[in-house]
Amino acid sequence: MTEDTYLVPDLKAGEFHRTELIIKKSRFITSIAHTKGVEECKNFISAVSSEFSDARHNCFAYNGSKPGESGYAGCSDDGEPHGTAGHPMLNVLLHSEVGELTAVVTRYFGGILLGTGGLVKAYQDSVKQCLDSLKTTPMVLTVKMKVSLNPKFVGSFMRMLGEYGGGIEEQGFDTSYFFIVSLPESSEEAFCGRLNDLTAGTAEILKPN
The missing domain is CATH 3.30.70.240 (Alpha-Beta Plaits)
Structure with a gap:
C-alpha cells in the first residue's frame, strides 16, 4: 500500500461478513462490516445486537478510520469480565492491515466457564478468524x-x-x-x-x- 492507500472491507452498505467459532460449547459469532466514522460503527453494533437480542453478550470493537489509528476507535465487553473481550478484539483490529471496520462478537454461553485467559483468547481468535476470510479492497x-x-x-x-x-x-x-x-x-x-x-x-x- 502507498501512503495514501489502505485496505477496507469489500462490503457495501448493509452488507456484513460473518463467521462462527465453537469453543467448549460456547458459540462465538463474529460479524464484520465496513463502517466509516463512529456513527456508522454504532449503527452496525445496534443492528447486530438487535438481531441477536437473546444472546448473553454482544461484545464489539471498531475502528472508523485508517488501520492502526485509534482516534475513531472504541470497544465494549458487554457484560463479560472487564478487559476480556472488547480490548482484546480492538487490539486485533488495530494491528490488522484493514481500516474502517466494526467487529461484533455474539456469544451464546455453552455452560462451561472459560476463565479470564480463555475468554481473551476466544474473542481474539474469533475476530482473527473472521478477518482471515474477509475480502478487502483498496481505499x-x-x-x-x-x-x-x-x-x-x-x-x-x-x-x-x-x-x-x-x-x-x-x-x-x-x-x-x-x-x-x-x-x-x-x-x-x-x-x-x-x-x-x-x-x-x-x-x-x-x-x-
Missing part, C-alpha cells in the same frame, strides 16, 4: 479541488491530471473553464506546483470547505 485518500484556467491550457491540464492519478468529477464554464477534480492526497503539492508552472500562475485553485 485511496483523495483531495477535491476546483481548477479554473484559460482554455488554451485545457489539453495540457487534462494530460497532467492523468499523470497524477486524478480524475474529473465535473466541468463547465463561467468566467473561464473550470473543472472539479479529485486526486490522491500525496500528489496534491506536486500537481499544484506543475499547474502553476504550466499556466504561469494564472490558474485558480480552490478547495471546498
